[in-house]
Amino acid sequence: MVELDLRGSICPGPTVETLAVLKALPPGGRLTVITDYPPARQTIPRLVEQRRCSWRITEDDGKTFHMEIVKGG
DSSP, rough: OEEEETTTTTTTTTHHHHHHHHHEEEEEEHHEEEEEEEHHHHHHHHHHHHHTTTEEEEEOOOOOEEEEOOOOO
C-alpha cells in the first residue's frame, strides 16, 4: 500500500500526483490518497475510473478525505 498525502495541494497537483504514482503501481496495487481539496472528490475518481481502477472513500471528516484506489489489470 502506497500513501500519498496531498493536503494543501491544489489543482492540478492532486490529479497529477495521483496519476504519477498510479502509473508506477503494479496491477492490483493499492494507493491511498489523502487530500483536503474539494474538487478532487470528482477529478480523482474520474481519473481512476478511466484507467479501470476501483476506488472508495475510507475516511471523511468533512474537510479531509482518504480515498483508497486499487489499480486494475
